[in-house]
Amino acid sequence: KNEVEQSPQNLTAQEGEFITINCSYSVGISALHWLQQHPGGGIVSLFMLSSGKKKHGRLIATINIQEKHSSLHITASHPRDSAVYICAYKRASGGGADGLTFGKGTHLIIQP
């Protein structure tokens, strides 16, 4: 069983729609990451958060540590948002750097 579950696996929406991608995990974590992988394959880190909410442009990420759940929201979605969005966590090892454990990703397509 994957320790990180993302939903939905695939999402197709119309331009302008509000998008929500969910991530649930089952272990103690020190930080949760949201990554974006473009069709060309490059991976970009969108957010790293350990509590509360972060916002960057049209993207908002929230996390509930008690419920072990995080969401990524996209407002006013645009075709250029089409990508795979990956949730990943860093274990609560007490150290600094640590490798990430990844979800399978959510494949998002925004149609014009």
Next chain:
Amino acid sequence: DAGVIQSPRHEVTEMGQEVTLRCKPISGHNSLFWYRQTMMRGLELLIYFNNNVPIDDSGMPEDRFSAKMPNASFSTLKIQPSEPRDSAVYFCASSLSDPGADTQYFGPGTRLTVL
């Protein structure tokens, strides 16, 4: 800043051959990670280094895989001998190791095909 640099970007080789993937982390970053991405398993951590020292290599599939970091600006991932099931995209990432400031920056990846 040039970002994380990986070479080669594409590699096609025959089963049994040795393959060496290279990574130059962002200057000043003291943590380096090797990940592998396949359709079946998604992204997986292979190994990571902190201050050039391997910290966790539990993700390395088997003895055919080895990784080194001889200095702060260079790391290699070697597969010997290569097998078709090693075909994947291999990503290198780097970060600072300070908690709360350890966003990982990914290289463009090396797409490996073993025939």
